[in-house]
Amino acid sequence: MARETWKSMVGFTFAALGSAVGLANICIFPFLVGMNGGAAFVFVYLICLVIVGFPVFISEILLGRTTRSSPAGAFRKVGGKRFWPFAGKMTVLTGFIVTSFYSVLAGWVLGYFVEALKGTVTSFGSIEEASQVFDSLVGTASWGLMFHGMFMLICLVIVFGGVRRGIERCSKIMMPVLIFLLLSMVVRGITLPNAWKGISYLFYPDLSEITGTMVLLALGQAFFTLSLGQGTMITYGSYLTEEDNIPKACIQIAIGDTLISLCAAIAVFTTLFSAGLEPAQGVGLIFKTLPIVFTKLPFSWALVTLFFLFVTLAAVTSEISAMEPVIAYLVDEKKWKRHSAVLACGIGGFALGIPCALSFSILKDWYLFGYGFMDFVQVLVQAILLPFGAFCAVFVVGWVWKWRNAERSLTVGSEFFFRSYPWFSLYLRWCIKYSAPILIILVFINKLFRA
Numbered sequence: 001m002a003r004e005t006w007k008s009m010v011g012f013t014f015a016a017l018g019s020a021v022g023l024a025n026i027c028i029f030p031f032l033v034g035m036n037g038g039a040a041f042v043f044v045y046l047i048c049l050v051i052v053g054f055p056v057f058i059s060e061i062l063l064g065r066t067t068r069s070s071p072a073g074a075f076r077k078v079g080g081k082r083f084w085p086f087a088g089k090m091t092v093l094t095g096f097i098v099t100s101f102y103s104v105l106a107g108w109v110l111g112y113f114v115e116a117l118k119g120t121v122t123s124f125g126s127i128e129e130a131s132q133v134f135d136s137l138v139g140t141a142s143w144g145l146m147f148h149g150m151f152m153l154i155c156l157v158i159v160f161g162g163v164r165r166g167i168e169r170c171s172k173i174m175m176p177v178l179i180f181l182l183l184s185m186v187v188r189g190i191t192l193p194n195a196w197k198g199i200s201y202l203f204y205p206d207l208s209e210i211t212g213t214m215v216l217l218a219l220g221q222a223f224f225t226l227s228l229g230q231g232t233m234i235t236y237g238s239y240l241t242e243e244d245n246i247p248k249a250c251i252q253i254a255i256g257d258t259l260i261s262l263c264a265a266i267a268v269f270t271t272l273f274s275a276g277l278e279p280a281q282g283v284g285l286i287f288k289t290l291p292i293v294f295t296k297l298p299f300s301w302a303l304v305t306l307f308f309l310f311v312t313l314a315a316v317t318s319e320i321s322a323m324e325p326v327i328a329y330l331v332d333e334k335k336w337k338r339h340s341a342v343l344a345c346g347i348g349g350f351a352l353g354i355p356c357a358l359s360f361s362i363l364k365d366w367y368l369f370g371y372g373f374m375d376f377v378q379v380l381v382q383a384i385l386l387p388f389g390a391f392c393a394v395f396v397v398g399w400v401w402k403w404r405n406a407e408r409s410l411t412v413g414s415e416f417f418f419r420s421y422p423w424f425s426l427y428l429r430w431c432i433k434y435s436a437p438i439l440i441i442l443v444f445i446n447k448l449f450r451a
């Protein structure tokens with residue numbers, strides 16, 4: 001059977017955008033901005049995106065399209081049989097781990113959506129009350145497990161439909177809905193009294209505030225938000241054809257993803273400042289503060305419900321993209337039937353997620369290297385596995401395959417683009433060969449010592 005391809009370039013763009021936009025944009029980006037002093041972090045993040053995130057992104061898509069294989073096959077075909085098959089398999093393993101803990105996190109969001117429908121999270125008087133409700137919900141084993149399972153089930157049903165019918169169609173409907181909802185939140189935010197305080201907090205950087213830790217956090221965020229380092233984009237790229245213009249699609253996707261992060265931050269901080277709350281609220285920012293902020297507004301019930309629905313949808317399109325490399329690996333390399341691969345990935349991901357989900361209740365006192373289980377898995381992924389995968393992608397493209405050959409393959413389908421923007425090729429060459437691998441190693445070493 002011929003390999004499935006995307007029906008259209010728009011379908012691919014939406015699917016990749018759906019993968020990129022998720023909890024990292026909506027929950028984690030505002031949280032990081034709030035914890036790191038606002039505009040300075042935004043500034044550093046944008047630079048990291050340009051000199052590291054984007055080059056890794058192009059490398060992964062290119063690896064996928066050129067080899068038409070799952071990540072394991074892609075690394076083997078380009079890098080040879082020595083070390084690279086191991087690297088490819090590691091990325092598949094990373095995908096499997098991301099699948100499990102992401103589903104637990106997203107399960108909370110889904111759970112909050114259901115609570116919001118019931119009206120439980122729309123009537124808080126204070127942050128303390130909201131925090132208590134959050135802690136008690138997350139601390140209830142059955143609540144966490146149930147929504148983790150439900151979320152996984154929703155994703156399984158969608159992935160069962162296959163590349164075109166499932167992922168592409170679903171993303172094409174979801175993304176515009178998400179964008180519409182987000183824009184309404186932004187408009188809502190900037191028309192509040194004192195909204196300008198939020199805007200200036202986000203966009204007037206004081207460059208003297210930049211610290212080393214900030215740079216490292218920003219870099220980690222650039223990988224996580226673009227779904228890099230884990231074979232997702234290699235797999236999505238493998239369903240592209242020779243006619244597709246990779247640079248153009250990648251630029252659109254990276255800009256779209258960034259705008260969505262910025263919109264989420266604008267919505268969060270204008271609302272936060274207008275309610276007179278502090279920006280540094282910790283990871284619970286979304287769960288603990290937004291419902292409160294909303295209760296002070298008209299139609300709070302509808303706003304809170306829509307908001308959590310919106311975040312759940314964004315998480316669905318990201319989760320299915322984290323599953324795809326694992327499935328593609330089982331189908332391409334192990335010759336499994338697609339349906340069996342989907343089931344194995346879903347059930348396995350659910351099982352591995354169980355200790356994560358329970359690490360706030362029954363397994364609360366279980367520590368691995370000083371971390372609770374969920375935190376441990378998250379640190380393992382963000383600090384070690386994703387940088388490793390991202391590094392392998394740029395290194396194999398820039399040095400093993402050789403940039404000259406990679407560039408030739410990249411130009412297929414985008415000859416006109418390269419002719420119109422000759423500097424683009426210089427920029428990519430410099431970043432893929434030097435700035436990206438070097439900076440990733442720095443993050444890696446730093447996290448290793450801090451972990």
Ligand code: TRP
Nearest residue numbers: 020022023024225227230318322
């Ligand atoms: N990018 C997604 C987000 O922003 C998360 C995600 C999906 C991901 N697939 C991934 C992260 C693969 C790393 C690797 O929420």
